[in-house]
Amino acid sequence: AQSVTQLDSQVPVFEEAPVELRCNYSSSVSVYLFWYVQYPNQGLQLLLKYLSGSTLVKGINGFEAEFNKSQTSFHLRKPSVHISDTAEYFCAGVLPGGFKTIFGAGTRLFVKA
Amino acid sequence: DSGVTQTPKHLITATGQRVTLRCSPRSGDLSVYWYQQSLDQGLQFLIQYYNGEERAKGNILERFSAQQFPDLHSELNLSSLELGDSALYFCASSNSGRDTGELFFGEGSRLTVL
Numbered sequence: 001a002q003s004v005t006q007l008d009s010q011v012p013v014f015e016e017a018p019v020e021l022r023c024n025y026s027s028s029v030s031v032y033l034f035w036y037v038q039y040p041n042q043g044l045q046l047l048l049k050y051l052s053g054s055t056l057v058k059g060i061n062g063f064e065a066e067f068n069k070s071q072t073s074f075h076l077r078k079p080s081v082h083i084s085d086t087a088e089y090f091c092a093g094v095l096p097g098g099f100k101t102i103f104g105a106g107t108r109l110f111v112k113a
Numbered sequence: 114d115s116g117v118t119q120t121p122k123h124l125i126t127a128t129g130q131r132v133t134l135r136c137s138p139r140s141g142d143l144s145v146y147w148y149q150q151s152l153d154q155g156l157q158f159l160i161q162y163y164n165g166e167e168r169a170k171g172n173i174l175e176r177f178s179a180q181q182f183p184d185l186h187s188e189l190n191l192s193s194l195e196l197g198d199s200a201l202y203f204c205a206s207s208n209s210g211r212d213t214g215e216l217f218f219g220e221g222s223r224l225t226v227l
Contacts, residue, residue: 034215036216036218042220043115043117043203043218043219043220044156044203044205044216044218045115046215046216046217049215090156092216100158100161100169100171101146101158101216102158103148103155103156103158105155105156106155106156
């Protein structure tokens with residue numbers, strides 16, 4: 001069965017520091033992978049997605065993620081975070097041709113001044 | 114603005130009651146998904162409709178039901194409400210024709226059961 005695991009429930013970090021939010025997936029076939037962000041009192045919005053091709057994916061707000069097939073990981077990174085990046089981040093995956101998106105439990109990023 | 118509209122934004126009701134949440138997908142999207150988000154359970158997939166037909170079912174209780182209408186809007190019906198049903202209910206839509214799986218979320222309907 002396919003699952004998506006986010007390894008950290010909360011990540012506190014100081015402003016302008018780098019951050020990595022970890023995500024692992026399990027699947028016996030290729031997957032499409034996504035990172036979504038949820039700001040307080042808002043719905044989820046797409047940060048970036050990996051469908052195929054280059055394993056380094058760049059998204060909005062300076063975030064990027066790297067698809068690593070051998071480690072079944074899709075970690076999200078940002079070299080320098082801002083207070084406004086404080087939000088909950090969800091890793092998600094869906095099988096190509098499938099219609100069910102599976103979400104990880106979420107990682108709450110808290111950026112401190 | 115994702116283009117997905119959910120109403121109502123907030124709803125307060127009592128145990129045992131029934132409520133209906135409404136979702137209008139993005140123009141052109143055929144798939145509608147319903148998710149429940151609570152503090153203890155995270156984001157839980159409830160059900161998906163594609164062009165009026167049920168496509169996938171997740172952790173949806175028997176007290177809950179949904180449908181998608183010919184104009185593609187969807188309704189989630191929650192009945193015999195319990196305190197534990199208090200949560201944020203999200204609707205999302207996708208253009209399944211592209212087969213990328215990208216979802217567009219509404220801002221959610223916050224249900225409080227007292």
